[in-house]
Amino acid sequence: MSALFAAPAFSASLGVNIEVPRLNVSEYHRPYIATWIERADNTVAGTLAVWYDVRTKTNNPEGEGTKWLKDMRQWWRRGGRDLSVPIDGVTGATKPAGKHQLNFTDGSAPMPQLAPGSYKLVVEAAREVGGREVVSIPFQWPPASASQPTASGKEELGEIKLELKP
Template sequence: MHVRYSLAPLAMSALFAAPAFASGLAVNIEIPRLNVSEYHRPYVATWIERADNTVAGTLAVWYDVRTKTNNPEGEGTKWLKDMRQWWRRGGRELSVPVDGVTGATKPAGKHQLSFTEGTAPMPKLAPGAYKLVVEAAREVGGREVVSIPFQWPPTAAAQPTATGKEELGEIKLELKP
């Protein structure tokens, strides 16, 4: 008796099971420890801007998410506008909280975020020039904006960095082709 097996179903399942490799990026944000009498954690917004300074996508917003019983919006949302550049470029149109984008303020230290293109909150980007922008604002403190220019899609792995002066430490962008 001769048994014949078809490899077509096996080949098709391997084709559909193979992962789709999409470009991505990681962002490392350092919040420095400040020696001040009244320290408040900074609000931080991280986004991608096109060459014309319009927002391609907001990646993360850290703010005071605690709520008061008499304030349904949340205590900290009224201070989001202190991150002036982010607010003017697109933050005011964002209805917070946003799942996967907004979160609580972070303590001093290094914090890493990773994104895959086309998976929320990282938008699908057209090829071209962009900037990663990180803005921090702190109550009884200062405000600072750090940006890192980059080309999309990345042709090779790269790790451009920029450093803030007070409210932000080292900002590192890791591009993954």
Template sequence: MLKPSPSKLRYTVALGACLGAPAFAAGLNVGVEIPRLDVAEYHRPYVAIWLERADNTVASTLSVWYDVKLKNAEGTGTKWLKDMRQWWRRAGRDLEMPIDGVTSPTRPAGKHQLQFTEGKNPLAALPAGNYKLVVEAAREVGGREVVSVPFTWPAAKAQQLRAAGSSELGEITLELKP
């Protein structure tokens, strides 16, 4: 019996891996822009990003950015989470912070990208239907803003959806991958 050379074996394994795995996994990419504000006292905003069902109930909290390092007897890092009122009332007050893979520190001004893959948390049990991506930001000595982007899951074709905030949030993008 002939043994394949190491180089042929390497190419056979590489080809098998390419053919055996899907080229793209279904999922969604979220872009959140935090605008640079010219104010006397600037604090990074707390931001909550979640998916809402058509009846406005929370299907999944995707990400929460807050001051995870600020801690004292009052739980100061989490104290201002309730300033993101819409998210807090619908999901936040029932959650125990921090949440592995969901919570992270506040982020500076700029554009930030998040990726989520179908079948993995937080999209693991997301049934087909109509949803809204909702992004809420609240800033100490600042304002509060909510931006939403409606979409249908799962995506039949690749889509790029956009919405824009006017003060605490800039452009919000949602890229759906079938």
């Protein structure tokens, strides 16, 4: 008697390392940052993370945290304005200077189930009394082999590293 066993299904994974640079300016504010995946036609496949001032109306009567999300113009125009924040597992507080890591598995929230094809990881930062910057990294899904493509911002973002694992 033989038993048939199905091989375990492993999903591809995607890691994102975002560096928030330490800036030497007189009035420093942590940047708002949006991270998302775009299809080849520049439509949003899914928003992975949005970091903003998440203070609630009880300690921020003006509720300004969400007011400035539109300053991340590219993300806002491509889909951010259609989202109702906060979003569990996607939105969070702004991050201090340093390197921050996000990890996702294909099809597990907030990572969308991606059809095979060409995509871009896009990271956008906007800072009060500062600038705005967008960095993107093209990639193929699903990844055929492990890779770590990188791109760097010039001011508001440091090194952005995409870690792809089949």
